[in-house]
Amino acid sequence: MPKTSIDDRDWLAEAVRKVEADANRSADTHLHALELPFPGVDVYLKDESVHPTGSLKHRLARSLFLYALCNGWIHRGSTIVEASSGSTAVSEAYFARLLGLPFVAVMPRGTSAEKIALIEWYGGRCHFVDHAREVYAEAQRLADECDGHYMDQFTYAERATDWRGNNNIAESIFAQLAAEPHPIPAWIVVSAGTGGTSATIGRFVRYRRFPTRVLVADPEGSAFLDGWDQDRSDVVTDHAPRIEGIGRPRVEPSFVGGVVDDMVRVPDAASIAAMRWVSDLIGRPVGGSTGTNMWAVLGVAAQMVERGETGSIVTLLCDGGDRYAHTYFDDRWVAEHGLDPAPYAERLAELIRTGTFTASR
Incomplete structure (x- = not known):
C-alpha cells in the first residue's frame, strides 16, 4: 500500500471541503401537506426534487x-x-x-x-x-x-449515510413535522432502488425509539418484495423493473429487510396513474417512483381510516416529471409497453368524488 503524500492529503482536504460546501449551500427540502379526503390522517410529501441535481x-x-x-x-x-x-x-x-x-x-x-x-x-x-x-x-x-x-x-x-442523524433525510422529516398535528408519523412510505433510504429511515426510527413504521413500495419486476417476504438475499427476477430508479432484478446488498415493517407490490400502470394524479394535485410534474410511493400511501391511509386510526403518513417526491416527458407522460410510450393506467386513474378520481379508495380490486 503506497504512502499518502502531503500533496494527496491536500487534494483530499480540498475535495471534502467542496462536497461539504455544496451541502451548506443547499437548503433543506420542502415538506408539502396534501389535502386528501382521509379524516384524521394527514399525508405529507417530502420534495427531494429541489436538490441541485433534481432528485433524492x-x-x-x-x-x-x-x-x-x-x-x-x-x-x-x-x-x-x-x-x-x-x-x-x-x-x-x-x-x-x-x-x-x-x-x-x-x-x-x-x-x-x-x-x-x-x-x-x-x-x-x-x-x-x-x-x-x-x-x-x-x-x-x-x-x-x-x-x-x-x-x-x-x-x-446503506453504510455511506449516517443513519443516527447528521442531517439525514429521516432527521429532516421529523424536524419538519415538529409543529404538525401528528408530529410522529404513523408510517413513512418509500420505494427501494439501492435500499439505502429505507435502511436510513428504518434504523433512525429504531435508534430514536419512535413507533413509526416503514413501508416499502416495490414495482413490478423487482426482487425486493419476494426477498423480504422469503427472508432471502439471493432472489432474482427475469424482468427488469420499468419504473426508473426503483426496484431491482436482484436483492441489493444495501437493502436491509430487518428494518422494514411491511412491503406492497404496486402495478406499473398504477404508478403511472398516481404519478399523473399527483402532478395535477400539486401543479407540477413528478416522476414514476413518486407515483409508486403515493399509490402505496393511499392504500395505507384508507386502511387507517377504516380502522378508526388517526396520524400522519410521509412519503417522498423522488424527482421531477420533466425527466419522463417521453416515457411515462407519453401515452404512446405507455401503450407500446402494454400499460393501461385508466382503471387506476378511475380509482383515484373515485377517491376525490367519494372519499373512498381501494388499492387492489
Whole structure:
C-alpha cells in the first residue's frame, strides 16, 4: 500500500471541503401537506426534487463521494464509474465535475433520454448495456480498465449515510413535522432502488425509539418484495423493473429487510396513474417512483381510516416529471409497453368524488 503524500492529503482536504460546501449551500427540502379526503390522517410529501441535481439521489451521491474520499478510494484524477438507471448517475456526474474528475455511467439502454442528457451536460459519459443485470460487472470492468473507482451504490448506499442523524433525510422529516398535528408519523412510505433510504429511515426510527413504521413500495419486476417476504438475499427476477430508479432484478446488498415493517407490490400502470394524479394535485410534474410511493400511501391511509386510526403518513417526491416527458407522460410510450393506467386513474378520481379508495380490486 503506497504512502499518502502531503500533496494527496491536500487534494483530499480540498475535495471534502467542496462536497461539504455544496451541502451548506443547499437548503433543506420542502415538506408539502396534501389535502386528501382521509379524516384524521394527514399525508405529507417530502420534495427531494429541489436538490441541485433534481432528485433524492443528490443526498446519496454526496454521501458516497464523502465515503469514498475518506476511505482513500478516490484520488486526484480518478475516473468515477457507477452502475445506475439514471438519477444517481446524474448526481454523481455533478459531484465528479465539482471535483474535476472524469465520470462514466453504466446503464440500461432504455434509460430516459432526459437523464442521459443531464449526465452528459454535467460532463459525464454514458455506457450502455442491454439488461439491468449486466450493469454491475460492466461497471467494475470499466473501473479496472482505467484504474478508476467503481462507486457501487448498490453495496455502499446503506453504510455511506449516517443513519443516527447528521442531517439525514429521516432527521429532516421529523424536524419538519415538529409543529404538525401528528408530529410522529404513523408510517413513512418509500420505494427501494439501492435500499439505502429505507435502511436510513428504518434504523433512525429504531435508534430514536419512535413507533413509526416503514413501508416499502416495490414495482413490478423487482426482487425486493419476494426477498423480504422469503427472508432471502439471493432472489432474482427475469424482468427488469420499468419504473426508473426503483426496484431491482436482484436483492441489493444495501437493502436491509430487518428494518422494514411491511412491503406492497404496486402495478406499473398504477404508478403511472398516481404519478399523473399527483402532478395535477400539486401543479407540477413528478416522476414514476413518486407515483409508486403515493399509490402505496393511499392504500395505507384508507386502511387507517377504516380502522378508526388517526396520524400522519410521509412519503417522498423522488424527482421531477420533466425527466419522463417521453416515457411515462407519453401515452404512446405507455401503450407500446402494454400499460393501461385508466382503471387506476378511475380509482383515484373515485377517491376525490367519494372519499373512498381501494388499492387492489
